[in-house]
Amino acid sequence: MSRYMAILARRAIRWNLILTQQSLPDGGTMKRFVRKGVPAQYRGKVWMMTSGANFLKSRQPNLYQDLVGDISHQSWDEIIQNDLNRTYPDNIYFVPSSDGKLNSLYNILRASARHNTSVGYCQGLNYVAGLLLIATKDEEQSFWLLTVLIRNILPSYYSSNMQGLITDIAVLGELVRLKSSKLDRLLKDLNLPWPILVTKWFICLFAEVLPVEVNSQLIKVFPKLIFHLSFFFFFFFF
Numbered sequence: 662m663s664r665y666m667a668i669l670a671r672r673a674i675r676w677n678l679i680l681t682q683q684s685l686p687d688g689g690t691m692k693r694f695v696r697k698g699v700p701a702q703y704r705g706k707v708w709m710m711t712s713g714a715n716f717l718k719s720r721q722p723n724l725y726q727d728l729v730g731d732i733s734h735q736s737w738d739e740i741i742q743n744d745l746n747r748t749y750p751d752n753i754y755f756v757p758s759s760d761g762k763l764n765s766l767y768n769i770l771r772a773s774a775r776h777n778t779s780v781g782y783c784q785g786l787n788y789v790a791g792l793l794l795i796a797t798k799d800e801e802q803s804f805w806l807l808t809v810l811i812r813n814i815l816p817s818y819y820s821s822n823m824q825g826l827i828t829d830i831a832v833l834g835e836l837v838r839l840k841s842s843k844l845d846r847l848l849k850d851l852n853l854p855w856p857i858l859v860t861k862w863f864i865c866l867f868a869e870v871l872p873v874e875v876n877s878q879l880i881k882v883f884p885k886l887i888f889h890l891s892f893f894f895f896f897f898f899f
Contacts (some may be wrong), residue, residue, distance in 0.1 A: 671699065672697065672698065673699060673700040673702070673703075673752070676694070676696070676699065676700055676703050676707070676843075677703075678696065680703060680706065680707070682867030685710060685711070691711065695707070695711065699864070701796075701877075703875065704796050704797055705796070705797030705798070705799050705802045708797070708802075708806055709802055709805065709806065710795075712806060712809045712810075712813075712814070713809055713813060714802070714805040714808070714809045715805075716806060717805055717809065718805050723789075724776065724794070724802050725772055725801045725805070727772070728771075728772035728775050728776055728804075729768050729772055731775060732759060733773065733813060735775065735782050736781075737774040737782040738771060738774075740782055740784070741767060741768065741770045741771055741774065741782055741787070743768055743770060744770075744784060744787045745763050745766060745787065746763075747787070748763075748766060748787040748788060748791045749788070749791050749795075749868075749873070752791075752795070752873065754791075754794075755791065761763060762791075762794055762795075765794060765800045765803075766787065766790060766791055767795055767806060768800060768804075769790045769793075769794065769800060769803050769804045770786060770787060771788055772784060772804050773786070773807050773808065773811070775807060776808060777811050777812065779820060779821075780811055780820055782818040782854045783864070784864075784882055785819075785861070785865045786807070786811075786819060786867060788865040788868035789807065789810065789865065789866055789868065790807050791868070792866070792868050792873065792876055792877065793806050793807055795873055795877065796877040818863070818864070819864075821830050824887050826860065826863055826864065827856075828862060829865065829887060829888075830856055830859055830860065832888070833855065833859060833887075833888055834855045834891075834892050837892075837895070840892075859891055860889075862891065862894075863887060866887075866891055868899070869896070871890075
């Protein structure tokens with residue numbers, strides 16, 4: 662444990678040096694640092710800088726406050742409210758209380774539904790937004806990161822036709838067929854369609870099956886890991 666803590670301390674010092682510079686390192690160096698893990702205290706700032714969320718925010722710096730202040734009722738509001746208590750129900754961060762984060766989560770999801778009108782709200786986004794809120798501990802950063810995720814990183818995952826999600830599920834099925842004929846035959850014999858097996862994993866970015874701290878480290882390299890994680894879980898359980 663002491664050796665691991667020393668590694669974390671050295672990593673935090675290096676990240677502090679990076680973030681005090683006027684510009685970020687080149688792509689290869691930055692990618693290597695990110696893959697080794699971003700210290701918890703810097704995650705929000707680093708993710709905002711590397712994802713493009715800072716750029717979006719700079720174009721509309723008061724947008725989030727305006728969206729949160731919008732008191733008009735929309736059809737999504739009640740659905741979001743009903744999903745709040747289903748979000749990480751065993752996590753102390755989201756226990757209903759006066760100082761809990763359920764209200765922050767509600768603000769993020771409600772603002773996102775108003776800003777990303779082509780998506781509105783999709784069940785599963787509550788887990789993604791909750792994970793971002795746990796990792797960044799910042800309401801507005803979580804909103805902008807969720808916006809980048811919906812619009813740029815996983816486009817069409819949360820749209821009405823979910824075309825991006827459907828495509829990735831089909832890609833996973835084909836990869837399994839090519840890489841493991843035994844597993845492919847087993848799933849066909851069990852009559853288990855791929856959408857039933859993996860839709861929730863993909864929509865929630867594995868938030869329901871991975872510990873929060875693990876997912877906080879992995880979310881920075883989605884969607885590349887979606888197929889890797891799926892393979893791992895299938896070979897582990899089947």
